[in-house]
Amino acid sequence: MSGKIGYLSGLSAEEQVAQHYADDGHVILSRRWRGRGGEIDLVAQKSGEVIFVEVKKSGSHARAAERLSQRQLVRIYQSAEDYLGHMAGGTDTPCRVDVALLDSLGQIDILPNVMCA
Numbered sequence: 001m002s003g004k005i006g007y008l009s010g011l012s013a014e015e016q017v018a019q020h021y022a023d024d025g026h027v028i029l030s031r032r033w034r035g036r037g038g039e040i041d042l043v044a045q046k047s048g049e050v051i052f053v054e055v056k057k058s059g060s061h062a063r064a065a066e067r068l069s070q071r072q073l074v075r076i077y078q079s080a081e082d083y084l085g086h087m088a089g090g091t092d093t094p095c096r097v098d099v100a101l102l103d104s105l106g107q108i109d110i111l112p113n114v115m116c117a
Contacts, residue, residue: 037078
């Protein structure tokens with residue numbers, strides 16, 4: 001997928017995931033936040049923990065997961081560090097990085113705390 005269709009598909013996937021987190025009691029702090037490493041799709045918070053979410057959409061969850069590279073995770077981590085630098089607790093703020101996988105049926109699978117996996 002490329003161009004405008006890909007862009008709109010990505011926005012739709014991010015909106016579905018944001019709603020999933022909101023339904024679970026999270027507050028969405030930012031969407032498409034840009035830091036020194038790149039963009040973070042969603043930033044959510046619940047019970048004092050900040051969750052940085054990378055959204056991946058494909059025909060299946062397995063295909064979506066294959067689209068996430070180690071290099072991309074490093075960039076997300078760098079941007080998350082920037083984001084935390086703007087928070088009162090700084091880098092001592094409890095946080096994690098999740099990957100949200102969407103398949104062609106709109107099913108969401110959350111891989112929590114991928115930086116520690």
